[in-house]
Amino acid sequence: MHRLTRDQARRIAVRAQLLDADRPGDVVEVAEQIGPIKIDPTAVIAPSQLTVPWSRIGWSFEAAQLTKAVEDDRLLFEHAGRFYPGTWLPFVRARLGRGLLYRSTISWLDANARFRKDVLARVEADGPILASEIDDTSQVAADSDSGWRSSNQVPRMLEVLELTGEVAVVGRVGRLRRWDLAERAHPDVPRIDVEEAERMLSRRRLQCYGIARSTSAYAGVGQAGEPAEVEGSEWKWRVDPEAIAALDDDPGGRVAILNPYDRMLYDRPRLSELFEFDFVSEQFKPKAQRVFGYFAHPILIGDRFMGQLDAALDKKRETLVVSAIHEMFPFDEEEREMVHAEIRDLGEWLGVEVTGLR
Template identity: 60%
Template sequence: MIHKLTRDEARRIAVRAQLLDADRPGDVVEVAEQLGAIKIDPTATIATAEHSILWSRIGMGYEPVQLSKNVEKDHLLFEFDGAFRPMSLLPLMMPGMRRWPQRASSRAWLDANDSFRTDVLARLRAEGPTLAADIPDTAKVARDTSDGWYGASQVVHMLDSLMRQGEIAIVGRTGRHRRWDIAERVYPQGQPEYEPKDAERMLDERRLQAAGIAKQKSPWTPVGEAGEPAEVEGSSWTFRVDPEALSALDDDPGGRVAFLNPYDGMLFDRPRLKGLFEFEYVLEQFKPKAKRKYGFFAYPILMGDRFVGMLDAEMNRERDTLTVNAVHEFFPFEAEESEMVRAEISELGEWLGVTVSAW
């Protein structure tokens, strides 16, 4: 059976799956379990990605210390590949980690630096949580960094490689700097073991859970055969829909206003944003100033199940002020909509502990 959905229904499924409806989640772990990944990024025009993503879901009840506690003390979340993830995903990811790397150039670099690998593991095992800066670089062969995406430090490359193989893990951070340790001292022991095919199937199901609805063959939200087939009015795509999200359509708590960090997972699948929400999102962070329309790091404004504008705001840390440069309205707001946006800005300022400038 192929489910027939209206665009409104598809949007509501997507919004609720991302915990952006009126029924806010209660804590950090609940958010992580549903979303699967909470992006980490240091850009803090308002707040860093991980904290603003959590605030946009939980609201005033969220305090940044809750995140570090769940990662470093309770070990309910773990950091991997630039995101915080729920520990329940680790057993599903482990089969793929054991097969890493697939790329020949990465395998060749690791083979050439086997003694370097041994040195790093021995130091972590002997010394415990360690910063990359405190690990000597004994690499025999340097990795190619001509693409500009990676720095020259071979230590960072080796640590990242060992993390991807499940040998080591990030135990916490000192400021923005990661502290590394042997995986067995970070990850809980006695986790279930899965065959690779079963693990990949369950990962597809978790990705669909986070999306609610996704294009079946999307490279942005790979969900395989998870869920059930669906069609959305006005779209030629074949979708997969989460059956639990579908069954909850009639139990609708309504929408609210949410400001989304540019690295929010809701914004990641650009084709889906355009197809379902009619929202062509472009991050202007890397554009020359003269070519920016909405601002360096403007936050998309979600109202209910529609993207209605962009919030261009930034923290002035010397004056403890949230400066609102502009609220860009895609269409003129009605009075009630303006009030809802103003109220959310006021709450944002209160959560940050600063005053808000007028705009």
């Protein structure tokens, strides 16, 4: 049983997510350590698939590096709205199948048996292919998801076939996904059984988190790693033994500005328990109820969440407009300058001027 102070637990979590002073060199290294990177079109500043690597690598990261790693080098792969490290592919593939589908989705799939065959035949004949190039021959329409989806059933069918392991995303044209048969997209993937896949995924997830609650549905680490106690916490924790071994080799902290979809923020209960940070994205709140802003980015200083940045990219004026830097805990002069420097670096990475810093 490892007994950790809260400071040690936070340092382990920060370092596992590559948010300490020792910056990684490229986007593949980032994904291998922090795990899947969420893909989301929300670009108040920049999409999450770009700001997540930037917050680790810094100014030298370019979007083209991500595209190259996915489409040319095949060191990353896209699946279910995330970019995964390539070494995760055997584990992810082993879990695919109808067992991942909801009952209602299985019913929809069975009712569209002919449509499924049509889509697979078109992908086999002409893939890689865009969803817009495939005819909608569906027999039954699915629920509309309260307006989130169009009436075209092809994208939904492709996403379902992705979960069953029959098709895969192999690239993008802008925001549009290019699809191919999974066996062509990822040939020669080693076969492993589901139990082994789950064990390996649990270990890799713990590596990504450093420390996590064993029963957390967000982290999914199960009994991987070793048991730990954290000072002042009654939770039962699991900790990565390699993270424990590296505790004395501390490169120090820095300022990091995190996209709201960053993996560091995903496990909200852990965020509250270890960091005393109750993060709520206000994206879907009425404007009058927002405190920190529509798409505020949390600010990490060292191993504490100290503030939130309310800023937006004005593409027409080519400026990053800072509406507010909310100090949840008062910054000292050095901290404020470090935060301002990181915001200026963000503007430089975006290729725009920064206005509103004060």
